Amino acid sequence: MIVLAIETAGPVGGVAIIASGRLTSKIEFQTQGQLGARLTPAIDKVMKEAGLSHDVPPDMITVDIGPGSYTGIRVGLAAAKGLAFGWQRPLVGVSSMNALAEEAPEGSEKVVTVIDARKGEVYASIFDRVKDPATNLMAWRLVFSPGIISPVKLAEKIGDDQVTLVGNAANTIRQVFGKNAKNVEVVDTQVWPDVEKIGQLGSRLYQRGRLDDALSLTPVYMRPTAPEMATGRKRKRSTSKI
Amino acid sequence: MTKLVLGIESSCDETAAAVVDEDQNVLSSVVATQVEAHAEFGGVVPDLAARMHTEAIGGVVTKALKDAELELKDISTIAVTQMPGLIGSLLVGVSFAEGLSLSTGLPLYGIDHIEGHIWSGFMQDPSLTWPLMALVVSGGHTALYRYDGLGQITMISRTVDDAAGEAFDKVAALLKLSYPGGPSVQKAAETGNPKAFKFPRGQVKKKPLHFSFSGLKTSVLYTLKGQDGLRSDINLENYSVPDVAASFQEAVVDALISKTFKALEAEKLKTLIVCGGVAANSRLRERLQERGEKRRIKVVVPPLKLCTDNAMMIAGLGAAYLKEGRAPDSIGLDAKARSSLSR
Structure with a gap:
């Protein structure tokens, strides 16, 4: 199976082609500023390197749908939708939290992925390690996703559990534990999902039967829009009127 | 067989797609509006607009093809709004269009929304010829352009502060009328004394040809609050809302008409296209026709569905480029908040 993977949720974006589980071609780029002008030429280039074209499509497309940079995710997802629509190939959205969990070292049994959500808060998900019955491989299973949470509350939730913290807010959480951090391991705090991980996760999800509706797939946002938060009103979902 | 262009527009708060052929026939047009x-x-709200475009884009393009009873393979070229607009919104349309171009091999044109608006005049009246003057007047733009041929546009003047449509929205808010302000102010003005x-x-x-609407908005505010601006609450019971609305609308229309016809004279042009959301205003249309007849200027105001944001004008302009033989753009279009036509 040939997979085209797109990652634009973090500061370093990437596109990659993964054929039968192995990386064939990969390009990374900065996502800050003019991402729109950088992403599609990179997709064009990895496709050519991997011998793909408009009439030799990949078998599926997978894309990071966040949480992460709002604009980055929208650019990646909109391009992925256009590709899926044109090729009529399946699209699978991958959670950046799930991809971050993949960065935990072997031997970790419980992972807390945690990214900076500003305003003194973090966005977090908690995973444990299970055997995937479909592939017989070990995989991270989402146990609990508190979403937006204060570092102190997250530390309370973790309690005395032995965990690996992954993400750019991992150190913030460790600091909350202070001297009691003996059960807490921190993976490089700058880590952000790697496009290769997005590709592998996406294809695994697809093999397990996951298939997103390419037309209606939406990003995972950390918070509602600012005016929605200010007024406490939430727009009805998909209120665009045709 | 005539070639077909798929147009995609997402510059502000409408997600739109349309199919137009080389002879400017509209085969389909879909607009998903976020106005509510x-x-x-x-x-x-820019973030909300970008979110809603991301949700709507696939369905809107699918419907445009379905309504035209077409499949992607029937399309010859994709045209997408590249500028100007809200950057987060533009990026959704541009990224989708480029993904579509890569996966279909179809060539792509990045379109300037302003030229698209002006082009809607040619779609309304195919007998139009260059050179001509265009007044683009909407919630985001108020400017006069000289149009000498495809892609040959020169800005003559523009607003130095608010766009005319923005002034309508702000005055509507002062008068406690509904958003968007264009239709609600016009409605209130119907029974008022201008x-x-x-x-x-x-x-x-x-800069006699430039526009300014912020002073007008402030003047309305002071009228309602008292000259010293000390009355903090606006008590609308003290004023006739229709009279304020009609007088405000007349001031906007007067400013638009006088500067536009001055510019026509200065540039020695005999044809005028008026487009953008505010061109839907019936008082403006009426006064334009009146003044046009008096000055022997041909005035073309496209119908409402072409005046407000839509993808027909984007696909139509793309089709004109295609017919002219313009080379397609390379992948990696840079979505821009500002028009290339602004000075």
Whole structure:
């Protein structure tokens, strides 16, 4: 199976082609500023390197749908939708939290992925390690996703559990534990999902039967829009009127 | 067989797609509007707009093809709005269009929304010929352009502050009328006296053709609050809302008409296209026709569905480029908040 993977949720974006589980071609780029002008030429280039074209499509497309940079995710997802629509190939959205969990070292049994959500808060998900019955491989299973949470509350939730913290807010959480951090391991705090991980996760999800509706797939946002938060009103979902 | 262009537009708060052929026949046009979602917050919220475009884009393009009873393989070229607009919104349309171009091999044109608006005049009246003048007047733009041929546009003047449509929205809010302000102010003005209040006509020092609407908005505010601005609450019971609305609308229309016809004279042009959301205003249309007849200027105001944001004008302009033989753009279009035509 040939997979085209797109990652634009973090500061370093990437596109990659993964054929039968192995990386064939990969390009990374900065996502800050003019991402729109950088992403599609990179997709064009990895496709050519991997011998793909408009009439030799990949078998599926997978894309990071966040949480992460709002604009980055929208650019990646909109391009992925256009590709899926044109090729009529399946699209699978991958959670950046799930991809971050993949960065935990072997031997970790419980992972807390945690990214900076500003305003003194973090966005977090908690995973444990299970055997995937479909592939017989070990995989991270989402146990609990508190979403937006204060570092102190997250530390309370973790309690005395032995965990690996992954993400750019991992150190913030460790600091909350202070001297009691003996059960807490921190993976490089700058880590952000790697496009290769997005590709592998996406294809695994697809093999397990996951298939997103390419037309209606939406990003995972950390918070509602600012005016929605200010007024406490939430727009009805998909209120665009045709 | 005639070639077909798929147009995609997402520059502000409408997600739109349309199919237009080389002879400018419209085969389909779909517009998903977000106006209700933004109305709750009194104006377009950029983050919300970008979210809604991301949700809507696939369905809108699918429907445009379905309505035209076409499949992607029937399309010859994709045209997408590249500028100007809200950057987060533009990026959704541009990224989708480029993904589509890569996966279909179809060539792509990045379109300037302003030229698209002006082009809607040619779609309305195919007998039009260059050169001509265009007044683009909407919630985001108020400017005069000289149009000498495809892609050959020169800005003559523009607003130095608010766009005319923005002034309508702000005055509607002061008068507690609904958003968007264009239709609600027009409705209120129907029974009002346009001479009840003397509002300024927005002159710009040393730039007689430029527009200004912020002073007008402030003047309306002070009229409602008292000259010293000390009355903190606006008590609308003290004023006739229709009179304020009609007088404000007349001031906007006067400013637009006088500067536009001055510019026509200065540039020695005999044809005028008026486009953008505010061109839907019936008082403006009426006064334009009147003045046009008097000055022997041909005035073309496209119908409402072509005046407000739509993808017909984007696909139509793309089809004109295609017919002219213009080379397609390379992948990696840079979505831009500002028009290439702005000075």
